Amino acid sequence: MSPDSNRYDALIIGGGPAGSTAALVMARAGLRVRLLERTPFPRFHVGESLLPRNFALFRELGLLDALADVPKVDKLGAEFILGSGGEPSFFPFGLSLVPAEKMSYNLERAPFDARLLDVAREAGAEIREGVAVRKILRLEDGNVEVETDEGNVAARFLVDASGQSTLLGKHLGIRSVLPHLKKVAYFGHFENVWRRPGPEGSYIVIVVCEEGWFWLIPLDETRTSIGLVMHEPVARAVGLSADQMLAWGISRCPELRQRTAGATCPAETHVLADFSYRCAPYAGPGYFLTGDAATFIDPIFSTGVCLGMMSGVEAGRAILAAVQGGKDPGALRRRYNRFIEGSSSTFFRLVEMYYDHSFRELFLNGEGPLQVHRAAMTILAGYVFPRPPFAVRWRFALLDLLTRINRFIPLVPRRERFSLLAE
Ligand SMILES: Cc1cc2nc3c(=O)[nH]c(=O)nc-3n(C[C@H](O)[C@H](O)[C@H](O)COP(=O)(O)OP(=O)(O)OC[C@H]3O[C@@H](n4cnc5c(N)ncnc54)[C@H](O)[C@@H]3O)c2cc1C
Structure with missing residues (x-):
């Protein structure tokens, strides 16, 4: 075991929204926190439309000022429409049954994620970018250790926020893919896509088709993120290369053709496997899984960043209760598992x-x-x-x-x- 003086209270793998939120919560409360992020920020990331509960969390964590100059569009609801066009359905967030925020943000992830990481750093978390965690060496309550690009690091607790890499889920062999939700996503940033006038122009638009769905997310005055999510076997059957798929989908969809008629298409598009999975149990001896490292849910309803940040807060508070409050880690992880299960299901x-x-x-x-x-x-x-x-x-x-x-x-x-x- 490493000597206590070298041991952090918490070690976090990954500096996306889940990891930086966990780091923020614990560092603010005075814990010694180290976060290792393998990629230097800012870096591109998919996941650009947020939920009102996420906006409420920004308020609760006092983040609204820090996010003020991050480029974004105030998102007031969602529009659903068939690919053939016709009557759209509008869902303004004001329809919620419980008292809720009536808005959230659409934003580019690179500056947003970088800002969240900066806030965690300013709160006192030790953050290293460009340093990957390579291997899990030990996992016990109060005693964990990992191998990194910079040598071994020991801590009392480990938070896996490594996103779809699911470092710990793979190490423990607990990652289980949901076979009926295997999708592929093709996406890029367009200029001057048609938008509705008024508040609906800020809505995320979901265009529905049998093979999956498109998203249209206004990112700023002129840029719109467009993505096509397809059932994986159908995408394979279409037989085009990944860089042709988004243009193909748009050309086959009257609603998309119309909205992009005057738009400039991106020079290159991205492709991502979009397989839903769970890594349960989400907490065990010495560890908590947060965000996509815990579970990835098909992104049709833009739930990922919200779940990531909410789980980051919950994991951070559980570790605080164990380290500062002397609470039983077993009871804390049972509560954490219920939190992830109850919300994600x-x-x-x-x-x-x-x-x-x-x-x-x-x-x-x-x-x-x-x-x-x-x-x-x-x-x-x-x-x-x-x-x-x-x-x-x-x-x-x-x-x-x-x-x-x-x-x-x-x-x-x-x-x-x-x-x-x-x-
Ligand atoms: C096609 C698609 C569309 C989506 N659309 C939306 C949307 O509109 N709204 C929404 O809320 N969500 C959306 N999501 C989901 C969203 O992208 C994720 O849920 C969210 O980014 C999860 O945050 P996270 O912090 O858990 O992981 P991430 O943001 O992925 O961060 C994980 C970090 O860990 C780092 N890392 C990985 N392995 C290591 C390692 N070994 N050592 C050190 N660092 C490591 C990575 O570099 C990365 O920066 C979408 C996802 C997909 C696939």
């Missing part, structure tokens, strides 16, 4: 419902009985921590039932399915 259920055409018909209809649409909106706003309130849970169960009934007995006007392969 709600998001997962909504994602699964989205891929059911019957749910889309109800959803695109905009309104449902007994305010079920407002329950869905509360979840979409991110108010699910540690689990959704009762008023949301029973309505969500009712929405699930209505989705099943609507498959056989039309409860709302039928919507024709739109396929990129049909034209």
